[in-house]
Amino acid sequence: MSSKVDRAIEAHHSYKERGSKNTAREYRRHIRQFRDYLRGDVDGVESGCDADPFDCHAGHVEDFYQWMLDEGYAPSSVRVAHAALGDFYEQVETYGDDGRRGFPTVVVDVDPTENATPERLDGMHSSSKKDVEGGDKPLTRDEVSELVDNVPAPTIRNELIVRLLYQTGMRRSELVRVKLDHIDRENRRITVYGKKTDESRTVWYQSSLDWHLTQWIESERDAVFNAAESDYLFPTRRDEMMSEQTVTDVVTEAAENADLQETIYQNRAGQSVRRVGAHTLRKSFGVHFINSGGDISFLMELLGHENIETTKENYLKYSEKDLRESVARHGPSV
Template identity: 45%
Template sequence: MDPLIEDYLSDVEASKAYGTYENRKSDLRIYHDWLDKHDLEVTEVGSRDIHRFLREQGKKFSNSTAASRHDSVKLLYDFLAGVWDMVEESPFEDLKRSNYTKSTGGKKHQTDDIVYVTPDDKEAMAEHVPTPTLRNELILRLLYQTGVRRGELAIIEIDNIDREARSIRVYAPKTDEWRIVYYQPSLDFLLTQWMDSGYRSAYKPAEESPYLFVSERAERLSDHAINQIVKKAAENAGIQDVMYTDGGGQKRHRITAHAFRHGHAVQAIKNDIDIRRLQLHLGHEKIDTTQQYLQFKNEEVQAAMKKFNPSPEGPETA
């Protein structure tokens, strides 16, 4: 692979989660092969060349794959223009991600008024968090992996975290109860960087604060600040929509911190997590609240059955 691409991937490997690194590596290997096929160099292409590449990806592959290829190549050129100064400017000014994904003809990731963040949404947002990037990427990934409410995340204390068990003791002001949630090993790097490598302690309020997430001025982030981080990341990633304007003239956005909670629940259902276990994990008082997510399992079954085409003239095949 081109040495400049390898330099960028080394930077990603050192600063991002392993899954992000693998996605970028896969996308950029495809891009490198395309450049090689067309006898082009990484630093010599223009917007027109990249447009041709992205247009091919959009025609051949799913929306999520095409979007991932767009983001990976864009971030490569952002890196080359900003860190190494190898190109004068990124050739992506007019190459919007939406130009290379197929229209879904209406609501995105929304069923019966449940608006949720998909794994692809989450990865795109993690790559586009506002500064400080390490803290804010950790916030997004914790929201998605644990399904906690933004108000619960805001009051997590360092002593609530068992890093060996990868568990967090969470207090829910809504129900006045405690519960245990779990995170994945993929979060270890970001959590270690934030807590042990000087990132958190660089904030003056951290000296006296028991809370996991601090800011420049306060001993803990507010739940409003967490929601703003989420909405800004979605906007930066180009996947935010205004759903409507309320009676007070305030814009209501599709992607919020609560959409991360919904995304966690939807993914859990699709991964066959028992509904009762999910209820306890999310801290729902009533099972009815959790059962709203069962529709997504029904969608999975329906999609599988549509692929099943029994024929009296031959074997039953997909």
């Protein structure tokens, strides 16, 4: 086993301790257990997988989850392990390129948790927002305005986050990776990069965002501790780049403040899954784009979908009324 793995686990533990010592301890336990599982150093595994956490794939991860279930771990524990490993690989990706914050210099080509999900395993199936009627429905335009009006402090930054998500349809993982030089303010366009790819696409925003971008970039952003050392649009006082969870927290708190939040269902871990999150703004962008007469093939490009069927499945169902009215107005009658 590479000593880099142990160094990365301890660096990750130190990083998480700043937020919650209990979470850090629990995450480290699961990450170490995964490391030991790959080596064959846990009960019920006769031999190792000839891999370590820096040289494994999604199949190893799902086998680990299945081993946990077979050993009697509750589904909620498996989900915590999934969260722990996903966070571990995210921080390794962030700090491992140049060995910052105590992490060893290491490159992980593919996050093995990205295509591994506990929900595919027996005994792990649970509802999703899509399974619950109306669970993934978009906000109305008035509700988006209410969301903007009720963001928590810092107001300028958080209004900009909500407006950007809504006006561009970006994923939260894409938003936090936007750099200053990705933004063409003259033409109101942003080059967007995915979480695990160098491929890009272009999104556009409206003139109503000009003031917020100018205020943030030229004034408010400079007050952030790491702004001078960061190339990213949204640095924080701790890191050069905002975390995806912070984006979610901004949106969900604004929804609570605006009295727009509601619990869709309780998952098997006993956690409340809420209607309004960062992805809700992406959903709202897409549906409002279609309802305003936008072409679905253009929407596919704007959202970064590889297949137009994905766009149709997720966005046309909430536009059926508008499509029906459009056919009534413009369709042939003979």
